[in-house]
Amino acid sequence: MDSEGWDERYSARDYVWSVEPNQFVAEYLADLPPGDAIDLGAGEGRNAVWLATRGWRVTAVDFSDVALEKGAALARNHDVDVDFVHHDATTYDPSEPVDLVVLSYLQLEPPGRELVLEHASRWLRPGGTLFVIAHDKANISDGHGGPSSPDVCYSVEDTLAAIDPLVATTATIAERTVDTDDGPRVALDTLVVATAPAESAPR
Numbered sequence: 001m002d003s004e005g006w007d008e009r010y011s012a013r014d015y016v017w018s019v020e021p022n023q024f025v026a027e028y029l030a031d032l033p034p035g036d037a038i039d040l041g042a043g044e045g046r047n048a049v050w051l052a053t054r055g056w057r058v059t060a061v062d063f064s065d066v067a068l069e070k071g072a073a074l075a076r077n078h079d080v081d082v083d084f085v086h087h088d089a090t091t092y093d094p095s096e097p098v099d100l101v102v103l104s105y106l107q108l109e110p111p112g113r114e115l116v117l118e119h120a121s122r123w124l125r126p127g128g129t130l131f132v133i134a135h136d137k138a139n140i141s142d143g144h145g146g147p148s149s150p151d152v153c154y155s156v157e158d159t160l161a162a163i164d165p166l167v168a169t170t171a172t173i174a175e176r177t178v179d180t181d182d183g184p185r186v187a188l189d190t191l192v193v194a195t196a197p198a199e200s201a202p203r
């Protein structure tokens with residue numbers, strides 16, 4: 001979907017996604033000491049704002065102005081500062097390396113998906129963390145919701161290949177319970193958490 005499509009989707013009064021952080025973001029990043037972070041494809045800012053409340057200096061990048069406005073409102077509600085930046089994720093280039101990059105359901109077709117993963121890996125300081133959560137290809141046949149096109153879905157294997165030489169500490173298909181009118185359903189997500197080698201030189 002292009003930025004106009006996302007603007008339209010976000011133009012509903014309410015938040016499209018939860019205002020709480022993604023459950024895996026909260027689970028895996030709660031104990032990381034805060035530093036500089038980029039949330040790429042940040043949407044309405046749920047993860048960026050949560051990180052900021054925990055002391056992170058966050059740059060939230062998205063190409064939807066409507067999402068960024070809603071994110072800025074969420075940050076004001078939580079009394080935190082987040083730098084909301086309008087930019088295409090595939091061409092964004094931070095001026096300084098960072099300690100954490102979050103990709104949360106940034107479902108891009110190839111080659112954009114590989115490109116953002118490769119870029120994000122290079123933006124990390126030595127020891128920095130890349131966190132990827134995304135609808136997995138297996139979700140199309142075996143899980144609830146998410147995109148129906150495999151082109152925009154992730155796999156653990158492809159993600160690991162794109163982020164080499166980062167070292168994965170978690171690389172799995174994670175099960176996420178979704179409450180529906182018909183009861184709980186399970187969605188399948190690619191979950192990869194990886195660390196930049198200590199000896200790798202920042203760009």
Ligand SMILES: C[S@@+](CC[C@H](N)C(=O)[O-])C[C@H]1O[C@@H](n2cnc3c(N)ncnc32)[C@H](O)[C@@H]1O
Pocket residue numbers: 003006017022040041042043044045046047061062063064067087088089090103104105106107108
């Ligand atoms: C499914 S939403 C996820 C939002 C957020 N990360 C979250 O987990 O709540 C995907 C987001 O990616 C953004 N997006 C998609 N393609 C993009 C691109 N090429 N550049 C920047 N943002 C993009 C959309 O505007 C949308 O906000």
